Amino acid sequence: MPRLGPDGSPPVTRHPPLTGPAGRGEPAPAGLAVGRQRGAARGKERPVPAEATTLAPTAPSRLLRSTRLPSPAGLRAAIPADPDVRAFVDASRSATAAILHGTDDRLLVIIGPCSVHDPAAALEYADRLLPTTRELADRLHVVLRCYVEKPRTALGWQGLVNDPGLDGGQDIDRGLTVSRRLLRDLARRGMPTATEFVDPLLTGYLADLVTWAAIGARTAQSPAHRQLCSALDLPVGIKNTTAGNIGPAVDAVRVAADPQTFSGLDADGAVSVLSSAGNPDCHVILRGGDDGPNYSTADVAATTGLLRTSGLRPRLVVDASHGNSGKDHLRAEQVVAELAVRVGDGEPGIAGVMVESFLRSGRQDLVTGRPDLLDHGRSITDSCSDLDAARTMLRQLADGVERARRHR
Numbered sequence: 001m002p003r004l005g006p007d008g009s010p011p012v013t014r015h016p017p018l019t020g021p022a023g024r025g026e027p028a029p030a031g032l033a034v035g036r037q038r039g040a041a042r043g044k045e046r047p048v049p050a051e052a053t054t055l056a057p058t059a060p061s062r063l064l065r066s067t068r069l070p071s072p073a074g075l076r077a078a079i080p081a082d083p084d085v086r087a088f089v090d091a092s093r094s095a096t097a098a099i100l101h102g103t104d105d106r107l108l109v110i111i112g113p114c115s116v117h118d119p120a121a122a123l124e125y126a127d128r129l130l131p132t133t134r135e136l137a138d139r140l141h142v143v144l145r146c147y148v149e150k151p152r153t154a155l156g157w158q159g160l161v162n163d164p165g166l167d168g169g170q171d172i173d174r175g176l177t178v179s180r181r182l183l184r185d186l187a188r189r190g191m192p193t194a195t196e197f198v199d200p201l202l203t204g205y206l207a208d209l210v211t212w213a214a215i216g217a218r219t220a221q222s223p224a225h226r227q228l229c230s231a232l233d234l235p236v237g238i239k240n241t242t243a244g245n246i247g248p249a250v251d252a253v254r255v256a257a258d259p260q261t262f263s264g265l266d267a268d269g270a271v272s273v274l275s276s277a278g279n280p281d282c283h284v285i286l287r288g289g290d291d292g293p294n295y296s297t298a299d300v301a302a303t304t305g306l307l308r309t310s311g312l313r314p315r316l317v318v319d320a321s322h323g324n325s326g327k328d329h330l331r332a333e334q335v336v337a338e339l340a341v342r343v344g345d346g347e348p349g350i351a352g353v354m355v356e357s358f359l360r361s362g363r364q365d366l367v368t369g370r371p372d373l374l375d376h377g378r379s380i381t382d383s384c385s386d387l388d389a390a391r392t393m394l395r396q397l398a399d400g401v402e403r404a405r406r407h408r
Ligand SMILES: O=C[C@H](O)[C@H](O)COP(=O)(O)O
Pocket: 114, 150, 151, 152, 153, 154, 155, 156, 322, 381, 382
């Protein structure tokens, strides 16, 4: 087990600066790629020997910097999931899987901010929502969106893992540490969490603390993400593509259910050949697409039909946000209200609902490097409903489950 630093963080190897003795721009030793990315975490860079990387076979190189991270096991040792947390996450995963399989008649609800940029605000949101989720726990299994990686259509802030300082510093080492601590703090409070896995190399740093994960619309067709799902010990929702195609999500669920052999990191961070058993708890998420929403009864029926003919369980999650709301949180609230009625009417196939909500409604733009300008508790990615609206939506969905039970 690695020795830990005074604050419980994993050890960091100090390496010489890239640009000479004092990092003042003196030429680097021959054979080293030279450069420092803006905001680089000082003192952690490793020289990049030109002959030692396939990414940079000749110098000068476009690979400017290589910074070694702790291993997944190192970070897990620094911020351990204590036995209570492990038991809590296991129980929450089992409940989620049972809902997806239809053996628990509650509804899965994945609710919370589009992205977490301020861990304290995420904890405050959880603390203020928990009384309602506990009250409705006989009808809903509520899992908090704690999205710490963000896939972007093009450029933009990439999430707490990639840029915890909101300053373009891209200190992934710190981002993983604060994200893992946040996920653990949420589990300790009794709030299950959901996240999206964007970079498969980083999944092992956080996955043991998460109840449910998503593969997003931008990565649902990626073989690496599908193979990753096959090895995860948690339920995973896979989205239709941004164009609105359902077929790739169904294909992804099939791939993930099968045993796979692929390359990835082991717990010690070594690149390894990994063999998986296959994950029977994956499912499709309908999130709408460029051509409009896909949450109607006909869309759900068409998708469950496709799942059935593919030999898969005909149950799915509907995302009321994103393409199903045109990223308008008021519209997402209407979608949830409509879904609640349909669940109450006994419509088959809907195992869960996702919706974006945070302390305050709407969204705001981040000015890189100026987090001090941000409103507390308002999304810096897609617009979100506020807490009152979140409570209303949860009650509507819980009423729907109650009504559906009366029909049976
Ligand atoms: O969920 C958040 C966003 O929809 C997603 O990360 C893509 O955002 P972008 O299109 O603004 O890059």
